[in-house]
Amino acid sequence: APLGKGIFLGASAVGIFIASVIGGFLADKYGRKPIVVLGVIVFGLFSLSTLYANGLGTLIAARFMTGLGLGAAMPAVIAYASDHSPENMKKRAVGFIYCAIPIGGLLSGAVMQAGVFGSDWRPVYLVGGIAPIVIAPLLFLLPKSHSRALNSAELPLSQWNILSGLLGKGHFYTTIFLWMANFGTLLVMYLLLGWMPSLLVAMGLSQPQSQYVQMLYNIGMSIGAAAGGYLLDRKLLYSTPGTAFIALAAFLAVFGFLALDFQTALMAAFAIGAMIAVAQATLYAFAPLCYSSSIRNTGVGAAVAAGRLGTIAGPLFAGSLLGAGRSAAQVLIALIPITLASGTMTLLMVKMSTKRMELSEVSPTKRL
Helix, strand or coil: CHHHHHHHHHHHHHHHHHHHHHHHHHHHHHCHHHHHHHHHHHHHHHHHHHHHCCCHHHHHHHHHHHHHHHHHHHHHHHHHHHHCCCHHHHHHHHHHHHHHHHHHHHHHHHHHHHCCCCCCCHHHHHHHHHHHHHHHHHHHHCCCCCHHHHCCCCCCHHHCCHHHHHHCCCCHHHHHHHHHHHHHHHHHHHHHHHHHHHHHHHCCCCHHHHHHHHHHHHHHHHHHHHHHHHHHHCCCCCHHHHHHHHHHHHHHHHHHHCCCCHHHHHHHHHHHHHHHHHHHHHHHHHHHHHCCHHHHHHHHHHHHHHHHHHHHHHHHHHHHHHHCCCCHHHHHHHHHHHHHHHHHHHHHHHHHHHHHHHHHCCCHHHHC
16 A cells, blocks of 8 residues: 555654664764664664565564664764865765765665566665675774864753754754755655556656666766766855756656656656755755754764654655545655755755854954
8 A cells, every 4th residue: 555655665764763862962962873773773674674574563573673873873983974075075974974865775776677686675685784894994994083173162961951952042943944855855756666567667667767767867866966076165055956956847847747768757856866865965065064962963863863754754645646646746746845945944054054164263252
């Protein structure tokens, strides 16, 4: 049933939502490296546990636990990339980190498309479980997080009121815009990641064709994430996300309003993947820059959590629309106003965070 599939696809997002908040807080308190290593190990182990699922309930539980591992590691990795990069490459570094996510999706699609294991879906989770466990020991080579050492003059985390730190004076509007933009952008992204093959088949493409389109979507995401970080480091702070969101809405309209053939679907999917990745790379690149170092992981974790609410809502949104009798094209058209609203929130967040960074560069004596 469409709703059941939506719940399955959203289960890992629920785990990521919970763990990103807790993991961000723990990374600020105990350091990033142990949280990253633990999260990667948990992610790998529960990916492997998916192989032994014998029904929808156990599949959902395995996906939820896998999401816990990924959610714990993600905020710390984003903050790591920002903190350990030169000033003129911070956004690019986060973009390159983020582009690895669609590469993983591309590889899983390639494993299925190769047909080495037949039509069985389990090898995808076998590869996805073994790889993190193999990589985890190498993560001990990461440099020690230096954010606390560089900011020893700041109040210890135990003396911070986390909520006022994120929503207090000077951060309130930036945080709200960041959360809303993350929610909407990831709603669109994960609805497409989870439902695109089914939607394309409903629109007339064959199953093999829909899988190739999904692969082009992931390739576009990878290239877009890397390109977005580069453009942001070139100081194209407003035109980069602004163009991305407008173009994303336009290409969603291509899917929704035009007669769809295989070639058009390939081109549109690549463009949609690239534009949505530029948009999300902007949000992840700016998230660490919105907060002081003592609450940076917590701030990034809260932003990731807000986005994960979107990843939960996206598959459920598609499932509910299809269950109510809406067509695949109508589902895609419904994403256009969400895209434009998210773009507006992103530009407002960029404006607020840029203003905050400019003020922080002015010495206290000059401000007086």
